[in-house]
Amino acid sequence: MFKKSTSCALAAGIAITLGLSLAPAAMADTAAGPTPAAVSGASQLDALRAELPADWAARVADARARFGLDATTWADQTRSVIDGSDYQCASTPVNAWLTAQLAGVDRPTMRAIDELAGFDLATYDALIFGAQDKRNTFGYDGSYTNDLNRTMDGMKKFWDFDGSDIQLIPMHGDTYRSIDRMVRVYTAVYGLDAGTAREIAEYVQSLILSQPGLRQGDNPYFTFNAFAFDPAPEDVEQFPGLTKRIIMGDGVMAGLRGIGLQDKAAPLGVLAHEYGHQVQYANNLFESPLTGPEATRRTELMADAYGTYYLVHARGGALNAARTLDVQASFYNVGDCAFTNDGHHGTPNQRLKSATFGASVVEAASNQGHKLGALAFDAKFEAVLPEIVAPDAH
Template structure:
């Protein structure tokens, strides 16, 4: 399956990272970290005796209702649909185990560390163990759809901006894009309705559809537990939706019937604003994700002799370039190139721990170099009204790639 959760900041999805960001506020020690690591292990069991009597009763109730192999089903679903495929995993892991990574704190990592301050650690650990932080992602991925009634941003503040850009992207690029849906992800909405949450529960844990009452009962318990912790804001805490991703089943031999889509979570939009990137960064994220769909439609993902980290880096740098070309082109967003590049440079820097890990998306300098090159292609064109065909743009990018990733660009 060709799928990507790029630009994902899914802090609520990656298990150890979700809890790790809460640890500083709880003065976590090595024992606590070991508990998180143990609970993260496939097939591990959760020790409910550590919970308060009320939580223990609820936890035992939940575990009794789940299928015997629910953990295997949960892990298989996450692997198939790329739920944990995120470039930000190293950043989140470094919050939990900072000694494992040679990097400085970034504004994003500092922001992540505040989101769950003061929350009940054992409750968070149990929610992680069950995969509850994944649920808004599954809801948007499987059950979300593009609609005129959709809103983007926790208060709908990005609705006009992203809806308009989505339409412009479809007009700009010469691919079949009518079937690409741009879908919001709202955590609070998912956890306010047992009827909405129940299909997600069934999907994640492999509960047969004919046993809907069991899924509905579990959904009610999850909602109750989440509302026990005020810090979680009934699911509106940005941790649940700190994510944006592009998805396709193109080429998948076993498709689930999910349409091509881009999901934009409330949490990622809140995070970008919180770290001073609320100007052009949301549009850059959407343009980058649409760049992946250009790659999907043109079969550019695997069209290379590169393998491993170098292959992944090429894909992401190309999406950066596609996105920036659109943002700065006179027939795209027509944004000032300096304004875009200043914003993107800051955006690429917020996750430098991830960028310097083996592969994935390239270093901040490499990503900025790719974006700068794309802006120059738009700005320096003799015919400012001409949009390069997407395959021609790729041809230019492939020729430029060795220069973009040369050692000077990583220093």
Template sequence: MKKILAWSVTVVTAATCTFGAAVPATAADVTTFTAATSTTSSGTGTDTSRLSPDLKALVDQMLAELPADWEQRRDAAAARYGIHDTQWAQLRDSVINPGDYQCGSTAFREYANGLRTGIEDQDLRDWLDVFGAFDIPTYDALVFGGESKDSTFGVHGDYTEELTKEQKDLKKFWDVYSEDIQLVPMHGREVFSSQERVARVLSLMFGITNEPVVRRLAGVVISLVNADPVLQGGDNPLFTFNAFAFSEKGDPNPAGISDRIVMGDGILEALKAVGLGDTAPRTVLAHEFGHHVQYEDNLFAGTTLTGPEATRRTELMADAFGSYYLAHHRGLRFSDTATLRAAKSFYEVGDCGFASPGHHGTPNQRLAASLWGASVAADTVKKNYVLPSPKLDELFEAKLPDIVKPDATN
């Protein structure tokens, strides 16, 4: 198995935004962008003419200093580290008939779409997309980040205590080896306030070893991020709208990155904005840890499902595993009300990308998987007994056909 990203979300793909992709790193989240194109003096085929003079000067400087094949280098780095990939694009052939399912927009999806359209200067936003600026905090946390006693979670550190404690509790709860799993924060402004941190990411993305050049490029990117107040110097949730589990277990070409769960400030802000800030952060972390249970038990294998249905299986399983922990007496002991709110979190991030290999399940399917996992915990006769994770998987596999059965009303 190759590197895995899970619950991977970037708002640049808000139209198909879903949490929790457990997919190979060489086919992870996609960031698609079609630039306004016309032949320019830069020779790149991208158009800077619509930018203000100040922004045009910055973008032109960036284009002039980047290597000629910078776009290919950007894409190669994204593929190597699983930052994004075209597998999130819609496939030509749908595996699932959308007409069989109830599937519509959610408050979370609408919030995500609003972030992207809320940037006043859309041309600036597009150029930030092209240069990979929205991925910089993800690279920073994934490749250079680590767990620390000084780590904070949330823009203002609001979720630090609860997430740090929960990570410790999750390691005690599950029956898999987990001591090496790090909980890593992802911040925006903190990264874009450091020319050194932006430079090392750009060096990684574009393969630039000339330190003066990469530092100048970092200065340009930071200036672009600070050019629009709406971007909040990197604290706009767009930059950290990402949370994922990562493992190189079984990868024949590891990059030397430890097992980790990365929690972006943007995701936490988004969940708070749709009224789920009291339970959803812990729900996300429980889901992410569920993916690490899958890694350790090799649960990505052992299925005949392929494409969208295969990814949907592992995502719904992580929903169920997460909710089992949340509701269990030895887990977080969520009340019925809190359990329903946790299930609501999964519902909100369901998606309708039936043809995408990153399809995670419809809102109703994610709700059903979550409620099922919680019910297994609630029905345990011996309240302190935790099912072995392979046994919980066995029960889930038997329940899966019922969870994903068509539910459209004609």
């Protein structure tokens, strides 16, 4: 996912993304109705609602729009504008896997957390307050750390622009085990006073702890995101030290592993896609005659192609055929059918086609050691884009 400094064309003030049905409403109600924790906390929730500013909902929505959370590949995208019958598009294994992670978690609790913007806290904590550090780890067990760092370094050397100021930052669920970090987000992002922010943070944390299935914040739902970010001047003014960055959530990596993509190439595909957005920022490639969903789809599919080109190239990731298949599968599994949503990133088939195209550019080169610059590669991509997005149901 990604956030465009001048407009939210993304994917996220931020961004890579998808079309999963992740909203709490998608969960099944528990047979017995609200849990005891939800019932006993109802009056407390009402009291907190009374303390929230009258424009609370607007503040939450404005923050999501500013930082592009609604447009990321991993966001819930449900509306459609193109006739869905013209495309082969269905729920992917990642969708089913993530839904299964919430089995046993009651819907009233999820709704309360969502109402208080609780599910966005880890994202903002990483985006605004995170920093690149050699002590950072990636993945629940840290097993992706070396591969992601090595790939990040390789991409900075591979592409023909200065990416030295782009930081790679992890997103973990431990945000929810620190009241101070939660308060910091509530005050900085939503403008709440410290007292109200602390009350809300403590209540949200209590809700999370009341549900064993939420794993004290380590349920993949909380960190199911990955995105690229290019701060606007006003972002840097408000948050000094904010840099270009790529955020990688533990939940995304766990999800790819959970659907059988055990090789580490799949998360590398996500990272390479996000770096593809940084290539676009550097070369002003977000601008096009396209608008709405088609505009976002173009940039997302282009990032898939950029990412795969790097990973397959002999001077890039140099992946073999088997690992390339895992990369392609990772893109397929984050496709979405939200045809009418401005955050539409392309159907599973379209994303697979884009990744396949990126690999084919490498394979077709007469000189395997030669690498294309960003603009030369873009020219090739723009030429095949109409074919990639053509209806494929028949």
